[in-house]
Amino acid sequence: MPKYSVRAAAAGTVRSILFIVSDQIKVTLPDGSVREVPRGTTPYAIAHSISPRLADAVVVAKIRTTTGKTTDGAEEQSDAGHNGAQTEESMYSDVATAERIVDLAEPLNEDVALWLLKENDPESLRVVRHSAAHVMATAITELYPEVKLGHGPATDSGFFYDILREQPFTPEDLAAIEAKMAEVVARNEPFRHEYIARDEALVGYLQQGDFMKVHFIEKFTKSGEGVSFYRNGEFLDFCRGPHVPSTGRVKAFKVMSIAGAYWLGDEKNPQLQRIYGTAFYTQKELDAHFKHLEEIKARDHRVLGKQLDLFSIQEIAGPGLIFWHPKGALIRKEMENWMRDECLRRGYSLVYTPHIMKRDLWKVSGHDGVYSKDMFPAMELDDAEYRAKPMNCPGHILIYKNSPKSYRDLPQRYAEFGNVYRYERSGTMHGLLRVRGFTQDDAHIFCTPDQISGEVEACLDFAEAVLQNFGFAEYRVELSTRDPKKEGEFFGTAEDWAYSEGALRDVLTKRGLKFQEFPGEAAFYGPKIDVKLVDVLGRLWQLSTVQFDFNLPRRFELEYTGEDGEKHQPVMVHRALFGSVERFFGVLIEHYAGAFPLWLAPVQVGLVPIxxxxxxxxxxxxxxxxxxxxxxxxxxxxxxxxxxIRDFANEKIPFVLIMGDKEAANEAVSVRTRGKGDEGSTPLADFIARAKDLLTHRSPTL
Structure with a gap:
């Protein structure tokens, strides 16, 4: 790594000159008590003053200021991995936040609320994993000095580092990296936060030919400011942090796998090697994690799809395109029939729209500009350019617009199982979960502004019914809103967004739903509510979504005649509850491990004459x-x-009925139930009554 002159970020150094005020600050602890301490005191020192045992147990600290500034009075520095997101913007944000996680050695220079986080705090695990990523990068650079480093974030399940190296890494290399990591941990090297002059840092990386670090520094730091680095031993990396006190706090880790990743996610850029790992506080937790991974592997929908002959992806046809086999198609039929019946019962009208439409339509909708990179290229035909539809909404808008509407006609609810096509890049597709062609259980509701809350609430009620019907008991709710700092990415005025976000927020509050808000994650045409189901293994899946749209009705000049006889613009709700039939089916396979409830099973009963x-x-x-x-x-x-019997069991058929002399003589069957085994002989009429009840109630269990 570069041998720069470094200014250490410690109490009493350059940081302190920004505060020529009182020498004391107030630190508020979780129990409400307030301590007055000298400016520049660290969270570790406060922990130690409470209890030396507490100081030994603390991993990191969380602080909240009343000003929204960072504790050194400067803008918060960019980070190669703290947030754990995999997009460049979110990985290297230079926006200060009022509440943040900091090192135990962070000098506190203003009044703050302070939480001392130990190993039982979920937020500290992410810091451990980010520190483990630095330990892995240390090991890699010691073993392979020629490499160049990209970024190394923590993720929900571990961490990774992007590496530029001409020679591919091998499984033997991964084992060597893990062994070297153990050496780095044993050295118990302190993580030290250091600042380097921006020009010095750029020159050093330019001399090394490390274009990735040059890019990050140029894009996410400002001229004249110090650039944040972290050092452990001889390893130094551009990073905002925070980190655990030393490498010795990274106790249980595993280097897991390697994959390709394009620089900045662009296939035109150099391909990097992404090395994945994970870390936990204890070996017991690490072992439990790998046991969990084995459970996930046993439920892999791609493996079960082939084993149970449900679907396939044919190389000659292309990746991301699904072929539904007879048994999978039967399950799809049951899914769609239930959804169509529910739509009709809830006041929807069924519609169908074309698979391709003129490019001009997508220009009006805005998709041809904002969403173009995710659409298939235009097809030039003899009369015009056409594009395969990535969404159904413009088609439903044209149906609405085809005839005049009065306020008495609203709401209009159009539902469609529409085939859509999106250009997913090579290497990003994953079985049924990420595809290029899929069927969206799409619906669009056109209504008056005063109807919007009731329609959104009805959509949420419908979403809950879907989850309950298909055997999902738990879900999480998220509200995605506009980021005012990224105005160019969102259509509409600030007033429109404030109104629509408020409407969705009010509905969630009225229903008593706990939700998490995500600024900047809205669709370009409006805010949305995402309902994420939790499967049997505790995994979150993004499926159902309800979106408020005030933009497309304006772009397409939609109207209805109001009670006052004047023309008014309707508002629009987008909603998809399966999300896509393919993705929902993939989640169902994994949730049930291919052992579907009776009403969904493609073969429900297997008969075995002796x-x-x-x-x-x-x-x-x-x-x-x-x-x-x-x-x-x-x-x-x-x-x-x-x-x-064995063959039927391998097909995961719910019931196997065996018939011999006794059963034939008594109008009976010998029942073997999936997961329960032999239940003995029972009258055929009793079994039929049992099966009817399971079908009627769509029971998720037998």
Missing amino acids: SEKHIDYARKVKAELEKIGLRVDLDERNEMMKAK
């Missing part, structure tokens, strides 16, 4: 079961009974 003489009775049973709508597979092969 011998040929029992086939006629088995055929009668099959006919009786099919009368109540069950999907039944009768195995008439000349195979051993155990082999037939």
